[in-house]
Every structure is written in C-alpha cells, then in structure tokens.
Amino acid sequence: MSKPVIATASLAGCFGCHMSILDIDERILDLIELVEFDKSPIDDIKNFSRPVDIGLIEGGCCNSENVEVLRAFRKNCRILISVGECAIMGGLPAMRNTIPLRECLEEAYLHSPTVAPEDAVIPHDEELPLILNRAYPCHEIVKVDYFLPGCPPNADLIWEALTALLQGRPLKIDYPILKYD
Amino acid sequence: MPEKIKFFIDGKECLAERGQTIYEAAKANGVYIPILCHFEGLKPVGSCRICSVRVNGRWMASCTQPVTEGMMVENQTPEVEEYRKAIIEMLFVEGNHFCPTCEKSGNCELQALAYRYQIMVPRFPYLFPRKDVEAFPTFLLDHNRCVQCRRCVRAIETKDGRKIFAMKNRSGQVRINVDRKLAAKMSEEEAQKAMEICPVGAILKKEVGFKVPIGKRKYDFKPIGSEIEEKSEGVKNE
Amino acid sequence: MLFYDINKPNFMQGFLMSSIKRLLKKYGKNRLHLITFLKELQAEKGFIAEKEVQKLAEALGLSMTEIEGVITFYHFLTDKKPGKYVVYLNNSITSEMAGMEEVARSFEQEAGCRFGETSADGLITLLQTSCIGMNDQEPAALINDVVFTCLNQEKVKKIVAWMRQGKPVQEMVEEFGDGANRHELVRAMVKNNIRKAGPVVFGDFKPGEAIRKALDMAPEEVIEEVKKANLLGRGGAGFPTGLKWEFCRKEKNGEHYVICNADEGEPGTFKDRVILTERPQMVFEGMAIAGYAVGAKLGLLYLRHEYTYLKKYLEHVLQKMREEGILGQNIAGKGFDFDIEIKMGAGAYVCGEESALIESAEGKRGEPRDRPPFPVQKGYLNQPTTVNNVETLATATQIITHGAGWFRSMGTPVSAGTKVLSVSGDCEKPGIYEVEFGLTIKELLEMVEARDTLAVQVGGPSGNCISEAGFDRKICYSDLATGGSIIIFNKTRDLFAVVRNFLDFFIEESCGWCVPCRAGNVLLRKKFEKIAAGRGTLQDLKEIEAWGKIIKSTSRCGLGQTSPNPVLTTLANFRELYESRINKEADFIPEFDLKEAVAEACEITGRKFTEEHEHA
Incomplete structure (x- = not known):
C-alpha cells in the first residue's frame, strides 16, 4: 500500500508555520514513516508530481501568485488545511487591510525615509505578481477543509491533526495547545 | 434568613438568593456561564449576549435576568453553546483582532472564550473595519480591539461622577469616546484600573507591556471559567 | 408652565453663552432636558458647537463625552456646521419606488454636492434619512424640518433656486394639504389621504365626553372597561392595554406617568401622523384617561422629530383643552389634575421601543433598557410608567365613550375593534x-x-x-x-432590492448596544449580497437562515429580534426567488474575484490584468 502524500506551501507567511512543523522534533522520523512529501519547501519539490492527500497551507493571499498557488493546491489536494493565523485570517499582512492600497504603496515606495526621492517608484514590472487590494484568508478564495490556528500553531497541534487525519479519528485538542499567538 | 429560590440549570437543582441574576446564581452553584461584558461589581448591561441562556424556549441574557422559582435554564445544550460560539465569532470578525501582536494575548477574555469553545476559524467573513488608535497621557485606546462591553464606561468616573469613557455614535459606528480633558488628569492607578477592567487589549497603560511571559499568562493552561467549575468539583469531592 | 416655543422671536436673538444661561434658567439645571437644550441650541445656528458642549457639561455636571454621545446618537442632532438649508431625503423603500434616485441626483446636480456633503458655498447640506412617515406621498424630504412631499426633478430645481435666493423654507410651501394640515399653525403640504374612516378612531367623537365619563367612574372601573373591551396595543406588539394600566396602577410607590408613544418609525407607518393631525384631542383625552386609571398627574407625548411641523398645533390643542377645563387642574371640576407635556425626539427608530423612548425622554441616548424591571414598574425617572401608542390611546377614549360591548362587536374575538x-x-x-x-x-x-x-x-x-x-x-x-x-x-418589483433596503435600514438604526444586532446584521447583509450577486450555494442559503435565527434569538431588544425578518420571511415565502439566484450544484463559490481584487493595483501601477493571471 502506498503512503499518504502531503504537500505544503507558504503563501503570504513567514515560514514560521513550516518551522513549527519541524518542531515536532524526533516525531518527524515517525512522520516520514507514515507519509511522503510532494510539492513542499521541505523537500524542495517545486511542482505537484501527482494528486496528493493532504495540503498544508501557510500564509494568506496578498498577490496574484499566492492565489495561483492556492488554487493549484485546492486542485491537487484531497484535503486542504489552513495552517496558522495568516492562512486563517490574513495575519500580520492583513494589518494593511484597513488602509487603502494606494496609501500603503506610496508610504512604502515613495515616502518612506529610506527611499531616494529621485528614483522613487511603485514597482510595476510585468514579471511581478499583482498585489491584491487586501490580504485574504485562504478560505475566502478556495474551500478549506480544516484550520489549525496559532502564530505559529503549536507543533503538538500539528502532530495531533496529522495523526488524527491519517488514522481517521476525530481531533482531540488538549486545552494548552490551541493558541492564537 | 430569606428563603432561597429553587431552580434548575441543565437539570441540575440549584438554589438562588431572591433577586440574584441567573449568572450570579449559577456561579454560586458552581456552574459557569460564559460572560464577556459583565464584570463583578458593575451593573450588568447585557451587551455581549455571550451569557445567553434559554428558558422555556425564550432566550435571555443571564447577566441581567433574575432567577425565578422553578426556572429551567438551558446552559450547556448544543444549541445554546452554538449560538454563544457564533457571537464570539462575530466579535472576532467585527474588529481587528491580531492576537500575535497584542500584548493582552494570553490574558484576553475574548481570546480565552474562543479557546474554551475551541474556535478554529470564525464562520463569518472578516470585515476589517478601519479603526483608530488614540493616545492619552497615561494610556492608549486601540479601537481595533474594542468589543464595546462598556466596562470602562461603567467603571471609570471622576470623583464628582462624570464619565471619562462614554459611547459615541450608533450602529456599527459605535465607539468608546474618551473625554480628553478628564483623561489627561487620570492617575497611573486609574489607568491601571482601566486597563485591568478592559477584557481585551483595547485599553493599555503606557510604558509597560508584555510583562508576563508566555506560559505564565492567565489563560495559558486553564480555560476561562475553570475556577468556577473547579470549585464545584471540590464541593462534589468533599 | 410646561410649555415652550422654540420659535418665539426672542429666541433667535441670544448669543452663545447667554443662550445656555437662558436655557438653564428656563428648564433648570437638569440633564433630563439635555435633548431639549441641544435642539434649541441647534435651532439657533444649525449645529452644536464644542464650546456649547463644554459649557453645558459644566453646568449639568456631565463630561463632554457624555453629551457628545447624545448628539451623535440622533439623526437630527449634529456637532458639525451644516449648510443654511439641510435636506433630509427619505430613503425608505416606498421613496425608492416613487423615484427617489432621480430626485437625489437632481438635488446633487442643482446643489453641486453629493449626499453626505455640504455645497462649497455652505448653502445646502444633502443627507438621507430613514422613513419620515410620508409613504403615501413619496419621494418626501425634510428641509429645515419642513416637510416636502411628492418631489420630482422640477420641484427640486425650483426649491434649490429658491434656496439660492435665500427664501425662508416655510414660504416654499405653496399648497397645503387637507384637513388640519391647512391650519395656520401647521401649514404643511402633507395630505391625510383618509380613504376609509372607520367607526372608532375616525368615527363620531364629542370632545370632552370621554374624559368626563371616565372621571365619573372609579379608576379600577376604567381599567376594567378597557380590559373587557380587550384592547390590545396598536403599536404592533399587542400587549393588553388594560392589563398594562393595571400593572402600573398596582405599583404603589412613587409618581406615575403616562407616555404616548408618537415615535412611529417603522417604515410604511404613517397612521399616527394622521391621527395626531385629525384626532389630537381623542389622543390627549386617552392620555388623561390613562393617567386617571394609573394614578398619574403628568403625561408626555413623545413626538418624533420628523413631525416637528405638528408641534405648535398640538400645543394649541392642549392649550384649548386647558381653557375648556378638560386638562390641567381639577379636570371637569371633578378633582383630577393631569397635564400633558410634549417631548421631542431627535431621530432614532429604536426610540419606538418603549424603554429606549423613556431613556430618550430623560435626555439620554435612546438605548433600550434591560427588563425586568418593566416600564410599568420602573419607567420614566424610574417611576411606574405606562407607555401606549397614539392609536391605542385614541381607541381607549372611544371605548370609554361607547363601551366595551360596542367595541367588541367589531373585529374578531381575539382582536376586537x-x-x-x-x-x-x-x-x-x-x-x-x-x-x-x-x-x-x-x-x-x-x-x-x-x-x-x-x-x-x-x-x-x-x-x-x-x-x-x-x-x-x-x-x-x-x-x-x-x-x-x-x-x-x-x-x-425586485424583492432583492426591497430586502436590501430593509437590511440597510436595520443596520443604520441599530443602537449598537448588543453584538448580534450590531455585528450580526452587517454579516447577514454581506451573505445576502453574495447570494444576490449570484455567488450563492445551497450552503449559503442554509447559513443565512441559521445566522438570522441567531440574531433573532440573542438580540437584546425588539429591533434586533426582528431585524433578520426581511431575509427570513422572504426566504420562507419566496424561496424560489433565492433558489433561482444560487448555483445548486456548486459546493463552494467564493465571494472573491481575482480581477476585482487586483483592479486597484492595476490602476496604481498602470498594468493590465490578463488571462494569464487568472489561469496561470
């Protein structure tokens, strides 16, 4: 029997949630026994080589590329999980959501004290992804099946969630491992 | 001694003093009903509705409703708990609650309620309203985090009874409005009291913060309300 | 003396601080009159200045923020300087149906500013407001408190041209309505449009007869008669009036009060306006009868701000009643003292809720109270108070005159009259x-x-x-x-437009006190818009229904408890309309649209959204 396959990605996140996945410590050896990884920064596979069972998404969507990756995950993953505050509610990148986009860009690229006024410009290269009007939680763009809160989520929560899924049993969360910070 | 009133919470027989609210009586009987806007010693205002219970098919806020003889209160039934959870979720999407950046995190009652109910994601879309942060000599007021519980409005007054915090506007535009002149005269102690009475991180005393390390915060290991429930367990074990 | 007249000539002469001094002298240093103070100050120059707030706060022992809270609660109070002419265009659904959009555009074009703004020359402020009780003669607007009905582009052009000439607003009213709308103290273009006069409220009425008859009965007998008639509250909730009076009477301690709720704000309701125009004395006698029944000496008519144009006329009717000996001291020589004072609202639908109305009558923000205690126990000034609707009180008058039997011969067994x-x-x-x-x-x-x-x-x-x-x-x-x-x-008609208008109304009129009403309705509208935009699924229909139920169940007062009804009742009775808008096969459709989400970035950077972005 083939092992279940996992894919992971960080969209508008800081990779902290991926660090937390690694924080399961020696249990990572058990995990490797249980699953295989496909597209993921953990094994550096860039593209889906097959449909996978579980997709773990870190980060929300800030630009068109994030949306593209997220949609590819939805298409290729049987179960999709939002991991961490950014994926769930936009997180720190969403702190810009109450400020109009133009104001944000002008502040960052035109008026910031570190910008040399003579070549101040808002980046517009065609190669760049287009920035969204605000940061979006993943489930506002595609259907997301499960959510693991935290900044980052506690490694024990990630472990519990993955093992529960793989064993097909309901999630049992000990109070101290569910945190939003 | 005046006679006590007999009533029931989820079938459990309880006794209440005459005039006691459902919330108070429940607490005295070791039953936790979640509250957010209510604060011991302040006149209850029933603004958050998280303490909603159902009696004879009718919904009511247990912080304002007095117990009556023979009352059958539904507290931890699936529907009541589900509706409370929904209200907590409404608060999360109505404001801008970035827990990772908030120094009240771990000691925040809104967050603690969400932990207790194991809310993984609100069912509602985030509204991301534009709200301000205001600075006063001794404290900050971050409207992004305010849940309009009116605790500060009720608790903080001048010696001659003037309100320093009051409500402004109405509907979704409702805000806490601070009297600048009176706030300027607030002492460190009063600012401390305002911060302590605020259930969330909306009122913060200046020049202190993140004093309690992770692992030592109020709600790190035990859910909100467990102090009431443990008391009840203790009684049972005796 | 209980009465005052903001239009007395000497009123306009005062300047800032002497105005406040004079107000305090006139009414006393009592926060009970705060809304009256604010309205009178605003009448002088269109808004309430910060300095005035400060002075009032000092005089009343309040903080400025408490007074600012009151000002910002009401539609018709403002601390920002408006134009010389302030237009409040009614945005209720009937106004929309009668061409409000066109009238609004016309105002904007003529005034040279958008709604929510003041024209650059400071002449005209354009604002919208909830139902002003003119639904049978829409689109209607209040301009400096004067009612304008049946507006159209032509009329708007004329009105704005007059504004530019500096014409007083009252002089812009060229034709008057019917009945007492023509009275010299009213002079309004408002029409009564009484299409069917029934035997009770618009039936035969001999002024003074009912109150005299009531005073010959014992108060308990009056209550008994009203109970026998099975009179249920006409404001909509249908609480038995006799029972309410009995509860109030039974409260032994303290002064008792009667309040007539003339704050009809439910969009589409304008019957109290017509009753007050044509049957004011029937209402006032009803208040006196209620006062006699419950043991009150003072009655308040809480009149919604929108009906300010009736105030002088109503005061005139009260004065006449006093002169005729059927109001005031020793009514009809039978030893009963009762007088009536008019309290003006300042624009808030929620004040139709009786405990919010009482808060407002006490000069506070019109936020409902928690119950118990009920108003009959602790109402106005925390004293036993019966709050009854205009029509209820008028009907009570007729019941006393003609008897419970006569009344019960009409209507159905449960709903008499x-x-x-x-x-x-x-x-x-x-x-x-x-x-x-x-x-x-x-x-x-x-x-x-x-x-x-x-x-x-x-x-x-x-x-x-x-x-x-x-x-x-x-x-x-x-x-x-x-x-x-x-x-x-x-x-x-598009029922989705109707539901949208109603949802907007509740969102606007929520007092903001409790979470389900304040936040829940905004979320309900968001979900509704998703469905209306064709992005809904069966799951969305389930959710909107569930959310509506949560708001109904957990809200603090009647406003929140009924606010999801536009969605819930159309969903129940016109389900096919909703089903035709959703995608029944899809299990998830996001509200998100990539092209819309990058539109702003495209505009800022001068880039184009391409198929590649969408399908990459």
Whole structure:
C-alpha cells in the first residue's frame, strides 16, 4: 500500500508555520514513516508530481501568485488545511487591510525615509505578481477543509491533526495547545 | 434568613438568593456561564449576549435576568453553546483582532472564550473595519480591539461622577469616546484600573507591556471559567 | 408652565453663552432636558458647537463625552456646521419606488454636492434619512424640518433656486394639504389621504365626553372597561392595554406617568401622523384617561422629530383643552389634575421601543433598557410608567365613550375593534384605512385597488413579507399582526432590492448596544449580497437562515429580534426567488474575484490584468 502524500506551501507567511512543523522534533522520523512529501519547501519539490492527500497551507493571499498557488493546491489536494493565523485570517499582512492600497504603496515606495526621492517608484514590472487590494484568508478564495490556528500553531497541534487525519479519528485538542499567538 | 429560590440549570437543582441574576446564581452553584461584558461589581448591561441562556424556549441574557422559582435554564445544550460560539465569532470578525501582536494575548477574555469553545476559524467573513488608535497621557485606546462591553464606561468616573469613557455614535459606528480633558488628569492607578477592567487589549497603560511571559499568562493552561467549575468539583469531592 | 416655543422671536436673538444661561434658567439645571437644550441650541445656528458642549457639561455636571454621545446618537442632532438649508431625503423603500434616485441626483446636480456633503458655498447640506412617515406621498424630504412631499426633478430645481435666493423654507410651501394640515399653525403640504374612516378612531367623537365619563367612574372601573373591551396595543406588539394600566396602577410607590408613544418609525407607518393631525384631542383625552386609571398627574407625548411641523398645533390643542377645563387642574371640576407635556425626539427608530423612548425622554441616548424591571414598574425617572401608542390611546377614549360591548362587536374575538392601516406602495389608493380586524389581505388589496401584486409587507420591515399563497390570511393579532404598515409590491418589483433596503435600514438604526444586532446584521447583509450577486450555494442559503435565527434569538431588544425578518420571511415565502439566484450544484463559490481584487493595483501601477493571471 502506498503512503499518504502531503504537500505544503507558504503563501503570504513567514515560514514560521513550516518551522513549527519541524518542531515536532524526533516525531518527524515517525512522520516520514507514515507519509511522503510532494510539492513542499521541505523537500524542495517545486511542482505537484501527482494528486496528493493532504495540503498544508501557510500564509494568506496578498498577490496574484499566492492565489495561483492556492488554487493549484485546492486542485491537487484531497484535503486542504489552513495552517496558522495568516492562512486563517490574513495575519500580520492583513494589518494593511484597513488602509487603502494606494496609501500603503506610496508610504512604502515613495515616502518612506529610506527611499531616494529621485528614483522613487511603485514597482510595476510585468514579471511581478499583482498585489491584491487586501490580504485574504485562504478560505475566502478556495474551500478549506480544516484550520489549525496559532502564530505559529503549536507543533503538538500539528502532530495531533496529522495523526488524527491519517488514522481517521476525530481531533482531540488538549486545552494548552490551541493558541492564537 | 430569606428563603432561597429553587431552580434548575441543565437539570441540575440549584438554589438562588431572591433577586440574584441567573449568572450570579449559577456561579454560586458552581456552574459557569460564559460572560464577556459583565464584570463583578458593575451593573450588568447585557451587551455581549455571550451569557445567553434559554428558558422555556425564550432566550435571555443571564447577566441581567433574575432567577425565578422553578426556572429551567438551558446552559450547556448544543444549541445554546452554538449560538454563544457564533457571537464570539462575530466579535472576532467585527474588529481587528491580531492576537500575535497584542500584548493582552494570553490574558484576553475574548481570546480565552474562543479557546474554551475551541474556535478554529470564525464562520463569518472578516470585515476589517478601519479603526483608530488614540493616545492619552497615561494610556492608549486601540479601537481595533474594542468589543464595546462598556466596562470602562461603567467603571471609570471622576470623583464628582462624570464619565471619562462614554459611547459615541450608533450602529456599527459605535465607539468608546474618551473625554480628553478628564483623561489627561487620570492617575497611573486609574489607568491601571482601566486597563485591568478592559477584557481585551483595547485599553493599555503606557510604558509597560508584555510583562508576563508566555506560559505564565492567565489563560495559558486553564480555560476561562475553570475556577468556577473547579470549585464545584471540590464541593462534589468533599 | 410646561410649555415652550422654540420659535418665539426672542429666541433667535441670544448669543452663545447667554443662550445656555437662558436655557438653564428656563428648564433648570437638569440633564433630563439635555435633548431639549441641544435642539434649541441647534435651532439657533444649525449645529452644536464644542464650546456649547463644554459649557453645558459644566453646568449639568456631565463630561463632554457624555453629551457628545447624545448628539451623535440622533439623526437630527449634529456637532458639525451644516449648510443654511439641510435636506433630509427619505430613503425608505416606498421613496425608492416613487423615484427617489432621480430626485437625489437632481438635488446633487442643482446643489453641486453629493449626499453626505455640504455645497462649497455652505448653502445646502444633502443627507438621507430613514422613513419620515410620508409613504403615501413619496419621494418626501425634510428641509429645515419642513416637510416636502411628492418631489420630482422640477420641484427640486425650483426649491434649490429658491434656496439660492435665500427664501425662508416655510414660504416654499405653496399648497397645503387637507384637513388640519391647512391650519395656520401647521401649514404643511402633507395630505391625510383618509380613504376609509372607520367607526372608532375616525368615527363620531364629542370632545370632552370621554374624559368626563371616565372621571365619573372609579379608576379600577376604567381599567376594567378597557380590559373587557380587550384592547390590545396598536403599536404592533399587542400587549393588553388594560392589563398594562393595571400593572402600573398596582405599583404603589412613587409618581406615575403616562407616555404616548408618537415615535412611529417603522417604515410604511404613517397612521399616527394622521391621527395626531385629525384626532389630537381623542389622543390627549386617552392620555388623561390613562393617567386617571394609573394614578398619574403628568403625561408626555413623545413626538418624533420628523413631525416637528405638528408641534405648535398640538400645543394649541392642549392649550384649548386647558381653557375648556378638560386638562390641567381639577379636570371637569371633578378633582383630577393631569397635564400633558410634549417631548421631542431627535431621530432614532429604536426610540419606538418603549424603554429606549423613556431613556430618550430623560435626555439620554435612546438605548433600550434591560427588563425586568418593566416600564410599568420602573419607567420614566424610574417611576411606574405606562407607555401606549397614539392609536391605542385614541381607541381607549372611544371605548370609554361607547363601551366595551360596542367595541367588541367589531373585529374578531381575539382582536376586537378596528385597526388603522397606513397603505403605501403599488396601489391606486395609498393612504389611511380604518378597518375591522379580520380583514384578509385579498380584501385589503381590492379595497386599495392593487393589481398584479407580488408581495405584501405586513408590519413593515420588522414584519412579514407575504406572497400570494398568504393572501387569504387575516390582519389580526392571531395571524398577521401589524402596527399599521402595509407596503405593496407588484410583479415588476425586485424583492432583492426591497430586502436590501430593509437590511440597510436595520443596520443604520441599530443602537449598537448588543453584538448580534450590531455585528450580526452587517454579516447577514454581506451573505445576502453574495447570494444576490449570484455567488450563492445551497450552503449559503442554509447559513443565512441559521445566522438570522441567531440574531433573532440573542438580540437584546425588539429591533434586533426582528431585524433578520426581511431575509427570513422572504426566504420562507419566496424561496424560489433565492433558489433561482444560487448555483445548486456548486459546493463552494467564493465571494472573491481575482480581477476585482487586483483592479486597484492595476490602476496604481498602470498594468493590465490578463488571462494569464487568472489561469496561470
């Protein structure tokens, strides 16, 4: 029997949630026994080589590329999980959501004290992804099946969630491992 | 001694003093009903509705409703708990609650309620309203985090009874409005009291913060309300 | 003396601080009169200045923030300097249906500013407001408190041209309405449109007869008669009036008060306006009778701000009653003292809720109270208070005159007597109909000459939207209860536009006190818009229903508890409309649209959104 396959990605996140996945410590050896990884920064596979069972998404969507990756995950993953505050509610990148986009860009690229006024410009290269009007939680763009809160989520929560899924049993969360910070 | 009133919470027989609210009586009987806007010693205002219970098919806020003889209160039934959870979720999407950046995190009652109910994601879309942060000599007021519980409005007054915090506007535009002149005269102690009475991180005393390390915060290991429930367990074990 | 007149000539002469001093002298240093103070200050120059707030705060022992809280709660109080002419255009659904959009554009074009703004020359401020009780003569607006009805582009052009000439607003009213609308103290263009005068409220009435008769009875007998008549509250909730009076009377301690709730704000309701215009004395006698029954010496008429144009006339009627000895000291020589004071509202739908009304009458933000205690126990000034609707009190007067038996011979066993309906929307004869309870919707539609009716909104936005399947249902407390609002929509109307208008109304009018009403309704509208935009799924329909139920169940007062009704009742009675908008096969459709989400970035960077972005 083939092992279940996992894919992971960080969209508008800081990779902290991926660090937390690694924080399961020696249990990572058990995990490797249980699953295989496909597209993921953990094994550096860039593209889906097959449909996978579980997709773990870190980060929300800030630009068109994030949306593209997220949609590819939805298409290729049987179960999709939002991991961490950014994926769930936009997180720190969403702190810009109450400020109009133009104001944000002008502040960052035109008026910031570190910008040399003579070549101040808002980046517009065609190669760049287009920035969204605000940061979006993943489930506002595609259907997301499960959510693991935290900044980052506690490694024990990630472990519990993955093992529960793989064993097909309901999630049992000990109070101290569910945190939003 | 005046006679006590007999009533029931989820079938459990309880006794209440005459005039006691459902919330108070429940607490005295070791039953936790979640509250957010209510604060011991302040006149209850029933603004958050998280303490909603159902009696004879009718919904009511247990912080304002007095117990009556023979009352059958539904507290931890699936529907009541589900509706409370929904209200907590409404608060999360109505404001801008970035827990990772908030120094009240771990000691925040809104967050603690969400932990207790194991809310993984609100069912509602985030509204991301534009709200301000205001600075006063001794404290900050971050409207992004305010849940309009009116605790500060009720608790903080001048010696001659003037309100320093009051409500402004109405509907979704409702805000806490601070009297600048009176706030300027607030002492460190009063600012401390305002911060302590605020259930969330909306009122913060200046020049202190993140004093309690992770692992030592109020709600790190035990859910909100467990102090009431443990008391009840203790009684049972005796 | 209880009465004052903001239009007395000496009123306009004062300047800032002396105004406040004079107000304090006139009414006393009592925060009870705060709204009166604020309204009078605003009458002088259109707004309340920060300095005035400060002075008032000092004088009343309040903080400035408490007073700012009151100012910002009400539509018609402002601390920002407006134009010389302030237009409040009614945005209720009947106004929309009668061409409000066109009238609004016309105002904007002529005034040179958008709604929500003041023209650059500081002459005109354009604002919108919720229902002003003119639904049978829309689009209507208040301009400096003067009512303008049946507006159209031409009239707007004329009005704005007059504004530029500096013409006083009252002089812009060239034609007057019927009945007492023509009275020299009213002089309004408002029409009564009484299409069917029934035997009770618009029946024979001999002034003074009822109060004299009541005073010959014992108070308990008066209550008994009203109980026997089975009079139920006409504001919509239907609480037995006699019982309310009895509860109030039974409270032994303290002063007792009678409040007449003339704050009809439910969109589509305008019957109290017409009753107050044509039957004021019947209402006032009803208040005196209630006062006698419960043991009160003072009655308050809480009159909504929108009906300011009736105030002087109503005061005149009260004065006449005093002169005739049927109000004031020793009424009809029978040793009963009772007087009536008019308290003005300042624009807030929620003040129709009796405890919010009491808060407002006490000069505070109109936020409902927690109950118990009920107003009959602790109401105005924490004293036992009976709050009754205008029509209820008028009806009580007639019950005393003609007897409970006469009254019960009309209507149905549960719902005795008649109901005054205000009918608007798609029909030939909108206006006032006093009908016996038990009338079916079908009969009503024939009476008002409505054709091709799609839906009937019974009881306003907080009521029920009825489809043809329900046209045999009856107007009465045990079937379709209504405070009087009947709005008719024909088959050319889009019910989604109706629901949207109602949802906006509740969101705007929520006092913001409790979470489910304040936040829940905004979320409900968001979900509704998703469905309306064709991005809904069956799951969304399930959710909108569930969310509506949560808001209804957990809200603190009647406003929140009925606010999801526009969605819930149309969902129940017009489900096919919703189903036609959703995608039944899809299990998830996001609200998110990539092209829309990057539009701003494209504009800022000068880049184009391409297929590549969408399908990469």
